[in-house]
Amino acid sequence: MAYTFLGGIHLDERKNTAAMAAELYTDPKQVAIPMQQHIGAPCKPLVSVGDTVTVGQCIGENNNALCCSVHASVSGTVISLEERRGITGAPITHVVIENDFNYTPCPDMQGIQTPLESLSPEEIIERVRAAGIVGMGGATFPAYAKIQSALGKVKHLIINCAECEPYITANHRLMLEEPEAVLKGIKILIHTLGVRRAVIAVEDNKPDVIELLEKKIDDKALISVKVLKTKYPQGDERQIIYALYGKEIPTGKLPADVGCVLFNPETVACIYRALSTGMPVVNKRVTVDGDAIKKPRNLIVPIGTSFADVAEACGGTRKKLARLISGGPMMGQAQWSLDYCVTKGTGALLFLSDMKEEIGQCIRCGKCVRACQMHLMPALLAAYSEKEKYEECEKLGALSCVECGCCTYVCPGKVPIVQYIRNAKGAINEHRRRVGEKGGK
Numbered sequence: 001m002a003y004t005f006l007g008g009i010h011l012d013e014r015k016n017t018a019a020m021a022a023e024l025y026t027d028p029k030q031v032a033i034p035m036q037q038h039i040g041a042p043c044k045p046l047v048s049v050g051d052t053v054t055v056g057q058c059i060g061e062n063n064n065a066l067c068c069s070v071h072a073s074v075s076g077t078v079i080s081l082e083e084r085r086g087i088t089g090a091p092i093t094h095v096v097i098e099n100d101f102n103y104t105p106c107p108d109m110q111g112i113q114t115p116l117e118s119l120s121p122e123e124i125i126e127r128v129r130a131a132g133i134v135g136m137g138g139a140t141f142p143a144y145a146k147i148q149s150a151l152g153k154v155k156h157l158i159i160n161c162a163e164c165e166p167y168i169t170a171n172h173r174l175m176l177e178e179p180e181a182v183l184k185g186i187k188i189l190i191h192t193l194g195v196r197r198a199v200i201a202v203e204d205n206k207p208d209v210i211e212l213l214e215k216k217i218d219d220k221a222l223i224s225v226k227v228l229k230t231k232y233p234q235g236d237e238r239q240i241i242y243a244l245y246g247k248e249i250p251t252g253k254l255p256a257d258v259g260c261v262l263f264n265p266e267t268v269a270c271i272y273r274a275l276s277t278g279m280p281v282v283n284k285r286v287t288v289d290g291d292a293i294k295k296p297r298n299l300i301v302p303i304g305t306s307f308a309d310v311a312e313a314c315g316g317t318r319k320k321l322a323r324l325i326s327g328g329p330m331m332g333q334a335q336w337s338l339d340y341c342v343t344k345g346t347g348a349l350l351f352l353s354d355m356k357e358e359i360g361q362c363i364r365c366g367k368c369v370r371a372c373q374m375h376l377m378p379a380l381l382a383a384y385s386e387k388e389k390y391e392e393c394e395k396l397g398a399l400s401c402v403e404c405g406c407c408t409y410v411c412p413g414k415v416p417i418v419q420y421i422r423n424a425k426g427a428i429n430e431h432r433r434r435v436g437e438k439g440g441k
């Protein structure tokens with residue numbers, strides 16, 4: 001029996017690259033590495049123009065809470081430190097490195113020689129922090145902080161392999177190509193968190209992954225595979241937890257508050273690599289797809305590679321490019337320049353020629369209400385937000401919206417519901433911040 005949740009929608013999956021093995025891309029002439037690729041404080045550059053760097057060398061750090069180190073993804077020479085816009089549109093300092101194409105590894109990198117059992121959680125957490133590992137599924141929350149906050153609190157360790165957005169197959173390929181790295185990474189997390197077992201949650205549209213994992217897992221009491229129904233947004237952590245354990249996370253609370261912690265499989269593989277070889281996060285698995293790219297592919301890309309270089313590696317564009325999305329079509333972010341760079345959170349780049357932007361009106365069909373996984377009233381929220389009645393939006397629970405996009409997807413009236421709700425959330429948060437500031441004076 002496949003596990004599932006209430007609500008959600010069935011999407012045209014478009015997993016065109018599922019059978020395409022990921023290929024390593026090593027051709028960027030230069031990379032521009034942002035000093036902030038995580039939720040938290042930005043790093044301060046540790047290098048200057050003219051410095052030579054090696055692969056895996058730490059080039060950005062900050063001792064503040066919630067910071068993740070940044071490392072060189074190619075070897076070569078630092079040619080500039082400059083403010084550029086990142087994928088959110090905000091200006092960020094980038095370290096630009098000219099690639100010498102030698103890919104010389106940093107001599108300081110070293111794997112841990114002692115057995116896993118002899119390592120304390122604190123030693124492992126420090127390794128994860130130093131390796132700059134974040135939620136590689138796009139959340140970009142520092143992995144060390146997630147582990148720290150889950151210590152002593154969680155019973156259920158879940159590896160989220162749902163990958164429920166259309167097009168994206170990067171994790172699907174990772175599970176097929178590096179199952180040992182993922183399974184060993186899971187054992188590290190089991191040991192660190194002190195939990196008794198872990199569950200790998202996979203949607204039933206990946207039978208090859210399920211079969212392979214069942215063969216590779218050597219201790220089924222320790223690690224088991226649970227099959228989820230293919231439905232959007234099955235990869236949302238709230239929905240996975242509900243599907244597997246029937247637990248609902250109260251608004252404003254985290255998975256750890258109901259005894260669960262979730263990790264993306266690429267994050268887990270990075271944890272294994274950081275401990276076994278000392279290699280920090282320098283590459284990212286990216287699905288490149290969409291009707292405007294000539295050769296859709298799965299690539300393993302040095303962090304800091306420009307979207308233009310990624311497009312070139314896929315044969316260039318073949319139709320007029322109307323829209324470039326970083327991430328999936330439901331929750332990804334529209335990008336405005338091919339000069340932006342691949343970061344730790346870039347799971348997909350979609351090059352699309354279609355630009356349906358018409359805005360319609362609500363016909364009161366109620367489909368958005370039925371699709372909403374958070375049991376909200378999307379039509380009403382959108383209507384209030386359009387009239388800038390943000391207090392009403394707050395009362396209706398706008399802040400619980402996870403911006404999954406299901407409501408907009410099913411809306412026959414072509415109402416940009418998520419956009420309205422996003423605006424309302426921004427206004428509510430801004431109001432709360434101002435009130436907080438006044439209260440603090």
Ligand code: SF4
Nearest residue numbers: 362363366368411413
């Ligand atoms: S789905 Fe669209 S048209 Fe239907 S009730 Fe919701 S907002 Fe209105």
Ligand code: SF4
Nearest residue numbers: 372401402404405407
């Ligand atoms: S209101 Fe928010 S949570 Fe509900 S379907 Fe729309 S985007 Fe998803």
